[in-house]
Amino acid sequence: MNKAIIIKDLSHFFGEVEVLSHLDLSVDKGELLGLLGPSGAGKTTLIHILTGQLKFTKGNCCILGKSPLNMAGEDYKQIGIMMDNLGLYERMSCYDNLKFYQMLDGKRKENIEPVLKKVGLWEARKTQIMHLSKGMKNRLAFARAILRQPKILFLDEPTSGLDPTTVTAIHQMILEEKHRGTTIFLTTHNMHESEKLCDKIALLNNGKIVEYGNPNDICRRYNYKKKINIHLKNGQDIVFDHTREIWEVIKTYFINDEVETIHSTEPNLENIFMELTGRKFDI
Amino acid sequence: MTNHIKAILWKQLKDTIKNKNIFIQFVMFPCLTILMENTIHIENMPEHFFTNLFAIMYTGMAPLTSATAVIAEEKEKNTLCVLQLCNVKAFEYLIGNAIYIISICMIGSFVMGLTGGYAGTALLKFMLIMFLGHCCSFLLGAAIGVMSKNQMTATSIGVPVMMILSFLPMLSTFNETIKKFSKFIFSEQLYILVNNLTENITTETGFILTCNFVLIIIFFLITYKNVSLES
Structure with a gap:
């Protein structure tokens, strides 16, 4: 099976409001898909559904051949996630934050040093999270997401509100993960980011996919107004x-x-x- | 013990050392007991007066506020979702926190017991009573933490409950009317028990404590079912 993520006719309601409507989407293994849309389009909701944090209302979806609703211990170890609100322990150091997640996975701490070096936080490993800049916190959250060497990486607006230098650094790290063969599901509202990074993009508006394909192909498709x-x-x-x-x-x-x-x-x-x-x- | 529970224990230990608000809850009453028992000696003052009084305040305050604060903070900062993505089950999370909070409170209680001059069987009975109080208080705190969306809500619900549990036993010694109501609360019954360690537990005390314990468990289960940490 060549598909890492399959979404079929997926809909989700918050009360009476339909936030995702009849979505059909698939992501090949090793592919980097960008889900683009303005705030409130349903991007984060879709990530919550795919990672099993939210039960969807209708339709079907699967991650590496398994429904997110049936994911168990080993299945979770195949995915890494960087959420928009990071979820780091503010009073603990960078190193301890990663060590804690390694302990939860029942692994030793040998992965922590290379990962912290990769994201450029080895020197700040003993610094408490509350004393880090926003860019450093984002890099640490990215480090935590790749710590497991996941097969699928979910990145929810990883560069939102960051300075251009940090954005470039995070883009570089995302591309390195892609070259490692990781399937990446990226949500963003930054068009340039998606054009630069993504193999394919899906434009999401009011819970519906309004366009899907390779960014260059899409641009060419709409080139009649050149x-x-x-x-x-x-x-x-x-x-x-x-x-x-x-x-x-x-x-x-x-x-x-x-x-x-x-x-x-x-x-x-x-x-x-x-x-x-x-x-x-x-x- | 699972890896998850071990990891949560380790995390709480690392975190609490730097969390002054919770750290103060753990050490305040043991320190007050040491201070008061060693500095104030009033004629005709009941034996172990400060130890017993502060011990009950400790059991009504520390586990409740700590459990409430820890759970509400995790919900607010979204770290609970990350734990969920590491396949940590809600019961593992709660057990990890319960072991940690109750163990620290038992160490505090042990210090208070020794300061009050308890030894041998009396110390054992004192610790048993404190353990019962800490368990009830933790469960109440966990229920409040689970039902609160953020730390602000948790504090506004937790503080009145904590004050009722901690201060009613003390106030009831001055006022008979308060005593009529406070006797239905577990902390008042525990206060009666620590003041009469040599006597057997009365039917009334046993009945009220059992009812309290059952009601707290029911309240916790209802909250847990309705608000579930996994949702």
Whole structure:
């Protein structure tokens, strides 16, 4: 079986409100899937369902061939999770936080040192969590998620609210995990992050998947509205619709040696999301 | 003992040393007992007065507030969800906390017993009474922690319960009306027991203690079933 995650016609209600509606989605082993959507789209709810923290209302889903509702001890050891609210023990040190999770898994502490070194927290191993910066806490939560060397890694907005340097560091670590063969299920509201990292993305809006596929393929699919953007030497910017007729005009600019730069502007995921849902991709 | 319970015990030990609020609960009454027993000597004061009084306050306060605070904090900080993802069952979590909190309180009680001059069988009886009190108090605290969404709610429910359990036995010694009501509470009956260690337990005391224990277990089970830590 080549699928790590299978979701079939999955729906979930909070009271009367349908937060996830008839979702169909699958993730291949070793694939990095990005689930994109604005706040309240249902991303975290789906992670809670897939990790067995929440019982879904309708449909079916399975993780490595097993329903999340039937997961037992060894099944949990196959998954790592980094939640948006981290769940770290604030008064304990970085090292002790990881040691505690190793103890819960009945393992020894030999994995802790390489993992802490990998996320750049070995020097801060004795520091209490309450004294760490947000970026360091996120890196520690990531370290805890990969400590088990899981087969599936769930990352719930791992770079939300972080500075660009830490974001780059976390992206690097995510890619390293992917190269190790880990299946990664990433939720984010950052389009650039998903374009950079993901093999496939699913755009989620109001609990429904409105688009699914490879980020570049999706952009190409919506490329019928492509534009040509010319920046002239006099500082003027001109945008043309991509039609046969405009080439004569552009040719004139070139003959008169007025063109500084020229490039085509393809739609990005943000534009596509707006076109599909009529709403901005705000957080 | 499972790996999970061992790990939770280890975690609580590491955490409590740095958690001043809980640490104070554990050491305050033993320290007060040592201080008062060694500094205040009033003529005609009943034997073991401070030890018995503070011991009952200790049993009504420390396990209850500690259990409430620990569980409510885990819920609020979302660490409970992470434990769930490590396949820690709710009963393992509660047993781990119960062993830890009750053991620490028993050490405190032992110090108080020795300070009060108890020895041999009397000390054993004193410790048994304290153990019973700590168990009741822990279960009440755990139920409050489970039913509270955050630490703020837990404190606002836990403090009045803790004050009733801790202070009614003391207040009842000054007021007969209060005594009429307080005798139905386990802490008052435990206070009667520690003040009469040489005498046999009366039917009334036995009956009230059993009823209290059963009611607390029922309350805990109902709360646990309705709010379940796993949900």
